[in-house]
Amino acid sequence: MYEKTATELQHLFVSGQLSAVEITNYFLNRIENIDKKIGSFLQLFPERTLRKAKELDEKKKSGGKLGKLAGIPIAIKDNIHIKGERTTCASKLLANYEALFDATSTRLLEEEDAILIGKTNLDEFAMGGATEYSAFLKTHNPWNLACTPGGSSGGSAAAVAARLAPLSIGSDTGGSVRQPASYCGLVGYKPTYGRISRYGLVAFGSSLDQIGPFAYTTQDMALIAEVLGVHCPHDSNSLNHPKENIQGQLKQDLKGVRVGVPYHFLTNLSDEMKKSFDASISVLKNLGAEIIEINLKVLKYAMPTYYIIATAEASTNLARFDGIRYGNRNQYAMTLDEVYDLTREHGFGAEVKRRIILGTSVLSSGFSGSYYKKALGARGRILDAFTTSFESCDLVVMPTAPTPAFETGSIQDPVSMYLMDLYTVHANLTGLPAISVPSGFAQNGNPIGFQMIAKHRQDGFLIGCAHAFEQARPENIQIPSIAKEAV
Amino acid sequence: MNYEDWETVVGLEIHAQLNTKSKLFSSAPNSFGDEPNTNITTVCTGHPGTLPILNKEAVRKAVQWGHAIAAKIAPVSRFDRKSYFYPDSPRNFQITQFDHPIVIGGTITCLVNGKEKTLTLDHTHLEDDAGTCRHFNGFGGVDYNRAGVPLIEIVSKPCIGVTPKEITAYAKMIRAILHYIDASDCNMEEGSLRIDVNVSVRKKGETELRNKIEIKNMNSFNFIEMAIEAEVRRQINLYTKNPDKSQDELVPQSTFRWDPESKTTKLMRLKEGAEDYRYFPEPDLPSITLTQEYIDEVAKGLPELPFERNKRYMEELELTLDQSITLTQDKKLSDYFEEALKTCSNARNLCNWIIIEFQGRFKDTGMTLYESNILPENVAKLVNMIDSKKITGKIAKSVADDMVAMDGKDCEVIVDENPDYQPVRDEGLIEKLVDQVLEENPQSVEDFKNGKEKAFGFLVGQVMKISRGKASPSLVNEILKKKL
Numbered sequence: 002m003y004e005k006t007a008t009e010l011q012h013l014f015v016s017g018q019l020s021a022v023e024i025t026n027y028f029l030n031r032i033e034n035i036d037k038k039i040g041s042f043l044q045l046f047p048e049r050t051l052r053k054a055k056e057l058d059e060k061k062k063s064g065g066k067l068g069k070l071a072g073i074p075i076a077i078k079d080n081i082h083i084k085g086e087r088t089t090c091a092s093k094l095l096a097n098y099e100a101l102f103d104a105t106s107t108r109l110l111e112e113e114d115a116i117l118i119g120k121t122n123l124d125e126f127a128m129g130g131a132t133e134y135s136a137f138l139k140t141h142n143p144w145n146l147a148c149t150p151g152g153s154s155g156g157s158a159a160a161v162a163a164r165l166a167p168l169s170i171g172s173d174t175g176g177s178v179r180q181p182a183s184y185c186g187l188v189g190y191k192p193t194y195g196r197i198s199r200y201g202l203v204a205f206g207s208s209l210d211q212i213g214p215f216a217y218t219t220q221d222m223a224l225i226a227e228v229l230g231v232h233c234p235h236d237s238n239s240l241n242h243p244k245e246n247i248q249g250q251l252k253q254d255l256k257g258v259r260v261g262v263p264y265h266f267l268t269n270l271s272d273e274m275k276k277s278f279d280a281s282i283s284v285l286k287n288l289g290a291e292i293i294e295i296n297l298k299v300l301k302y303a304m305p306t307y308y309i310i311a312t313a314e315a316s317t318n319l320a321r322f323d324g325i326r327y328g329n330r331n332q333y334a335m336t337l338d339e340v341y342d343l344t345r346e347h348g349f350g351a352e353v354k355r356r357i358i359l360g361t362s363v364l365s366s367g368f369s370g371s372y373y374k375k376a377l378g379a380r381g382r383i384l385d386a387f388t389t390s391f392e393s394c395d396l397v398v399m400p401t402a403p404t405p406a407f408e409t410g411s412i413q414d415p416v417s418m419y420l421m422d423l424y425t426v427h428a429n430l431t432g433l434p435a436i437s438v439p440s441g442f443a444q445n446g447n448p449i450g451f452q453m454i455a456k457h458r459q460d461g462f463l464i465g466c467a468h469a470f471e472q473a474r475p476e477n478i479q480i481p482s483i484a485k486e487a488v
Numbered sequence: 489m490n491y492e493d494w495e496t497v498v499g500l501e502i503h504a505q506l507n508t509k510s511k512l513f514s515s516a517p518n519s520f521g522d523e524p525n526t527n528i529t530t531v532c533t534g535h536p537g538t539l540p541i542l543n544k545e546a547v548r549k550a551v552q553w554g555h556a557i558a559a560k561i562a563p564v565s566r567f568d569r570k571s572y573f574y575p576d577s578p579r580n581f582q583i584t585q586f587d588h589p590i591v592i593g594g595t596i597t598c599l600v601n602g603k604e605k606t607l608t609l610d611h612t613h614l615e616d617d618a619g620t621c622r623h624f625n626g627f628g629g630v631d632y633n634r635a636g637v638p639l640i641e642i643v644s645k646p647c648i649g650v651t652p653k654e655i656t657a658y659a660k661m662i663r664a665i666l667h668y669i670d671a672s673d674c675n676m677e678e679g680s681l682r683i684d685v686n687v688s689v690r691k692k693g694e695t696e697l698r699n700k701i702e703i704k705n706m707n708s709f710n711f712i713e714m715a716i717e718a719e720v721r722r723q724i725n726l727y728t729k730n731p732d733k734s735q736d737e738l739v740p741q742s743t744f745r746w747d748p749e750s751k752t753t754k755l756m757r758l759k760e761g762a763e764d765y766r767y768f769p770e771p772d773l774p775s776i777t778l779t780q781e782y783i784d785e786v787a788k789g790l791p792e793l794p795f796e797r798n799k800r801y802m803e804e805l806e807l808t809l810d811q812s813i814t815l816t817q818d819k820k821l822s823d824y825f826e827e828a829l830k831t832c833s834n835a836r837n838l839c840n841w842i843i844i845e846f847q848g849r850f851k852d853t854g855m856t857l858y859e860s861n862i863l864p865e866n867v868a869k870l871v872n873m874i875d876s877k878k879i880t881g882k883i884a885k886s887v888a889d890d891m892v893a894m895d896g897k898d899c900e901v902i903v904d905e906n907p908d909y910q911p912v913r914d915e916g917l918i919e920k921l922v923d924q925v926l927e928e929n930p931q932s933v934e935d936f937k938n939g940k941e942k943a944f945g946f947l948v949g950q951v952m953k954i955s956r957g958k959a960s961p962s963l964v965n966e967i968l969k970k971k972l
């Protein structure tokens with residue numbers, strides 16, 4: 002059953018070949034056996050999951066209309082609310098925090114009869130690129146347990162890669178869906194800013210955050226993207242854009258599609274990554290795409306711009322975690338100042354503190370002129386450069402990450418870790434939709450991803466193009482051996 | 489101390505809670521005085537995953553205010569985050585408008601001692617209110633019912649050479665305008681109107697402003713006037729007694745509160761350097777973009793404003809300045825008057841009966857005429873009965889007592905049911921009374937015959953007196969004239 006795509010599983014359920022309880026038990030059993038080695042899940046709630054599965058079976062029996070995601074187990078990054086379950090954000094501070102409402106995204110999934118199977122690990126408050134900064138556990142890459150699955154949505158990526166759930170959702174503030182997708186050999190999609198509601202997603206960088214799914218295939222991605230891409234009245238930045246039929250936009254070729262490549266931005270790639278990228282460009286050409294060189298030199302400012310804006314927003318978004326209204330208050334605090342100091346001192350991990358301090362500094366009155374305000378200006382310039390490029394092309398492509406998955410713990414210097422986001426942060430700064438698709442394997446066997454970026458609101462076109470790419474190279478979709486072990 | 493050499497500079501910062509149905513960024517009810525933490529949603533307590541959604545009613549009320557003070561309505565304004573840690577601040581940042589407020593400029597015009605005075609405003613911005621910290625024996629708690637209530641903060645330019653009386657007149661006019669456009673309840677005791685003043689003094693002729701201090705926590709207009717007076721004296725005394733010391737030593741930038749017990753301003757805290765609130769644009773809310781059509785449409789719906797109504801009362805109804813200001817400063821009283829005016833043509837008498845007679849009867853009850861069961865048409869009827877000489881003014885006062893005591897009973901019914909209130913129209917009886925008065929007051933009769941008009945009035949008064957106010961004054965006049 003684990004080899005089935007989400008689309009196939011839904012058919013098996015709807016046609017009566019598998020019950021929701023069978024599917025659920027099957028995947029819960031896989032998680033119990035395989036996830037010990039991977040560490041992708043922070044929590045399961047089997048009673049709730051099985052109750053929902055039973056309800057779904059009863060609904061089917063009584064002839065109720067079944068949703069687009071009926072019977073599909075979906076894993077949820079643990080910074081997205083499921084009412085009544087804990088949302089820990091992989092932080093000690095929220096270890097016991099119970100969500101008071103459903104995120105719009107989890108509500109939409111359940112409305113289409115998906116089965117929410119568990120909450121997945123992440124870097125604390127989604128700050129990190131290797132899922133090493135979780136306060137609870139490290140997640141390992143199913144392709145190579147010594148390597149990181151990427152981050153911050155590493156748990157959601159590893160769970161799908163190990164076939165512990167056919168679909169999952171994560172959040173992407175600077176690449177946190179696309180980069181782990183590339184490390185784990187999956188499709189990972191960051192929608193146009195505002196396409197998927199952020200209501201119920203614990204905010205990191207509000208102007209950058211987007212919820213994004215992981216899937217084995219672009220077909221499955223199209224399916225879940227259709228469900229999640231709706232206007233939400235609880236998110237003021239939600240796009241007022243009609244629902245889209247994305248499965249109907251999947252392309253078989255790329256005839257007439259002009260693809261822009263910023264070659265100047267790729268000069269530091271390793272030979273292996275460069276070769277892989279060139280091979281992907283050949284695939285596009287063979288599909289009929291026209292390749293154009295574009296100038297995005299302003300992207301050299303993307304990294305510092307991103308880290309200023311993201312940390313500035315984060316420093317205020319995380320100010321609410323003070324132990325006063327909810328969350329774990331430090332038990333030794335005697336005064337108000339101690340409640341603040343000790344709760345945050347002991348509640349947050351080092352990377353979160355680093356970013357809060359960075360964000361607080363760049364906003365302080367003496368510095369905001371030289372940092373925050375300049376970053377806002379640079380953000381505008383980056384968007385302008387993309388807008389100009391999109392006058393001569395329909396799609397921009399580049400690698401998803403500078404390298405394949407690296408060994409857990411091998412990057413200690415925070416700035417080197419930040420540089421792993423080199424190719425992903427601009428899509429968040431500009432709000433453009435972007436997708437990572439599997440594009441082969443490195444010599445050590447770790448997957449490599451290829452990134453496509455489209456114009457605002459062209460999410461359907463983007464996934465459609467990714468589909469053509471994927472169909473041309475079916476051998477890029479593989480299952481890691483750990484997933485094939487008998488359970 | 490020679491206060492004449494100095495002039496006062498005052499700036500107003502007024503927070504008014506908008507009386508919208510729900511809060512500024514959530515659907516929680518905007519309501520005062522309920523059990524703690526009952527009017528809250530997850531947005532009000534800053535739960536993770538929540539997002540602010542702007543209340544359009546609050547925007548409309550802010551735009552109405554802008555029109556009412558003839559300000560510029562910004563076609564594009566935006567919100568910013570203002571960071572500070574305090575338990576009553578659920579997100580530890582306030583959502584306010586830092587440098588792109590929704591209302592720019594504007595003026596407040598009012599009459600002080602009969603003279604037109606104008607206060608220039610800098611801007612008005614929207615922001616959300618904080619919760620309230622409560623202290624109990626041995627522990628503290630926070631009530632988030634108020635957290636997220638929409639506020640407008642009205643910020644004036646520094647007003648140079650202003651008197652405390654003028655400042656309170658401006659503040660009262662601001663309150664009146666907010667009432668007229670139904671934007672705020674403006675209840676100072678409940679905190680829905682919070683007035684802070686910035687006070688500094690300088691020697692006449694100086695061109696630079698000296699250091700200012702801020703006074704908070706004044707919950708009545710009297711206190712504002714007294715606080716400014718006390719603070720101005722304090723600063724002038726300091727400057728005069730310490731001519732060698734710098735203003736930073738004498739009047740450092742700081743926040744004071746008014747202490748009604750000692751009738752002095754008391755230092756709360758020094759503002760050491762500018763507090764760093766690390767403002768930046770609120771990423772969860774798009775800019776507020778208002779079309780010209782919307783701005784015009786709101787302007788069209790604007791009601792008559794207190795200053796205009798004041799003018800109309802004086803010019804068309806010929807009310808005195810005092811009468812007219814007493815009415816127009818209190819929108820509900822003024823509306824009551826308007827309602828009564830529909831069935832009464834004697835505006836001046838009607839006004840007196842409302843603002844003096846009836847309001848006076850309610851003075852010590854904690855209620856007001858318009859909150860009582862006495863309908864405006866009932867008061868109009870009473871004034872009409874006096875005008876048509878159906879009752880005398882003296883009887884009318886008793887009838888008014890009964891109207892209050894009998895919970896708004898119809899004055900006509902009161903008069904009909906009480907024989908004491910029927911004016912005596914019996915000509916024979918009145919003639920007897922007149923005869924008695926003429927006999928007892930030969931000197932006045934003599935005076936009248938010698939051309940002293942006043943004597944006639946005196947004689948009428950005497951007749952009314954012995955009739956215990958019940959004789960019909962027109963009949964008394966008529967008969968007395970005949971006899972003389």
